[in-house]
Amino acid sequence: MEKVIKINQNTHELTLIILGWKRFWGVIGAVMVVLGLWTNLAMAAEVVTDNLIKNHSAASGTTSWVPSNGFTTQCDSFRGGGQNGGGVLSDAYQDVDVSQYAGAINGDSAKMDFSGWVKGQGGQFSHDDNGWFEITFYDGSGNNLGIHSTGWHHGDWTKFEIKDKLLPKETRKIRVKMGAHRDCGENQVDVWFDDLQLKLKAPKMEVMEKPGFNLDSVYVVKNESASAYNKSKKETLSFKNTGVSYNTTQDWSISSSPYNWIKFSGTSGTLEGGRTKDVDVWVEPPEGYPDKDYRDYSGNFTLTLPFDTIKISVSVRAYKPIGKPKLKSPALGTNSKVNVATSESVQFEVIPPTNSTFPEATRKGYQWKLPGNFDFGNIGNTITDPKKTTSFSDASEYTVYCRAIDDNSVTSDILEIPVRAWNRPIVKNTPPQSVSSWYNNKYVGVVGRLVYLMADA
Incomplete structure (x- = not known):
């Protein structure tokens, strides 16, 4: 028995x-x-x-x-x-x-x-x-x-x-x-x-939907604007702790190594029974293959649960953002700077960059950051003309910044224009030497010898 x-x-x-x-x-x-x-x-x-x-x-x-x-x-x-x-x-x-x-x-x-x-x-x-x-x-x-x-x-x-x-x-x-x-x-x-x-x-920790993300078209990330656009195209991974009591908690964690271009709103935590966790997933592909307009990326990340390990695939096509403008005028001096006189207007002009390779994301215009401005301002400050006129009141060294922007509000790398503002010389009526003769507001000198004038810069 x-x-x-x-x-x-x-x-x-x-x-x-x-x-x-x-x-x-x-x-x-x-x-x-x-x-x-x-x-x-x-x-x-x-x-x-x-x-x-x-x-x-x-x-x-x-x-x-x-x-x-x-x-x-x-x-x-x-x-x-x-x-x-x-x-x-x-x-x-x-x-x-x-x-x-x-x-x-x-x-x-x-x-x-x-x-x-x-x-x-x-x-x-x-x-x-x-x-x-x-x-x-x-x-x-x-x-x-x-x-x-x-x-x-x-x-x-x-x-x-x-x-x-x-x-x-x-x-x-x-x-x-x-x-x-x-x-x-x-x-x-x-x-x-x-x-x-x-x-x-x-x-059981249940993934709410069949895992696997195709994030379609994004940008190669070269600056914060491309990162912000890509994040706006995020997907959401949801999973639930099916425990009937709030105190039946379980740990969870996410790892994307070696695909570190896959990003998350959180990578670990504890989930109480009966609760659902949402984790945002987006991508920040690095720049690669500069001779191509885009690059296809594919990878995966791992969701680790106490009794299960789930691999989730991610695929995306990343495009180059809009190109960086180049300075057309004024020309740089021998000191590698744009030299301008104080209080006089100067017009900066850039060469239009190549458009973004992103589908239908054409160049929208330019944004300028001038001395005294802490930022480029909002998108409403975008102008379509590649020219910008300004002036400098004090003699000093400055930097003028310019970037291009496309229809998705993704910007190019920033063009930095070094500037030296100087005071124009003023010739005085007083002679530079006490031994010089003065006749009818003209200097009198010796033939073959230099006569020096005094000027303040």
Whole structure:
């Protein structure tokens, strides 16, 4: 006769179901069908791992286990061994790394289901040979966070189950142990174990739509205006924590390496049960292939959830922004600057740049930044004429800035025009030398000798 012993960690109820008890088979069958339907509904929003125990049915001997005192395998099952006589203890354990599920464990949303079969064969007394399972939780530093044991068992094959055990916060390792013990007698310990299962589960983090973004046409990013335009063409990645309680939190994170041109409004966080998270996704492709009008980019990023990793593709075509203007006039002097007199008007003119390669984004005009202006001003200050007239009141050195702008309000690189403003010389009526003669407002000098005039700049 086979038995199943279930331990519910939420209600602390222990249920013993005896399989093959014909008297109640019909009733139990109906109840199990109802419970099965309810369980499927309750678990519909959960994600469950595969069995985390390696070599769970002795298919590879005691590989992946740490046995002691003669613990071995026999007939495709684990067997507690040891020397003959009473008081003999034989066991084997395996450490299961669960650190990758830390985001759910620390959020009080990760639960454990454990099951395993055990058989203890009696000798002179039916209770001579006993077997049990022991589960121990450890943090990342090896500190014991709690132990759970199924209790001793002897007799025919029985399945022990631990259901919905909430993992202690900071759990990073679970130790699963099989233990065999002989109370008395002279024979060897006869306890068998088989089909150990350890699975973790948590509320599912659902991506709201099928992931994958085609962002169509954007700009190669050379300045803030191109970045702002690309961001306006963003897409939104939405995912939900299907936990029914706000305190079933889970961590999430996003990584785009090596495709660092994919940008996000957030790259990590914690999401409470029942809540939805929206993350904006846009691109800032770097400049490349200068001999081409555009470049096609494709890449992906990874959304990492406690029990799942999702790769999301991104594709886009990036165009060159409008070209940089060039100075046409005035010409630069030998000092590599535009030299102008103070308080006199000067007209700057630029050579129209090449248009943007972006479809239908023609050149809209020019924007100028003159001394005394802290910025180029708003888009309304754009002029279509490539000429700009201004003047400088004080003798000093200045920089005049000019950029082109297209119909998408994306600007070119900035042209910087260095300027030197100087005071015009004034010739005075007084002679520069006290020994000079003065006649009818004219200088009198010696033939063949220079006469110096004084001028203030």
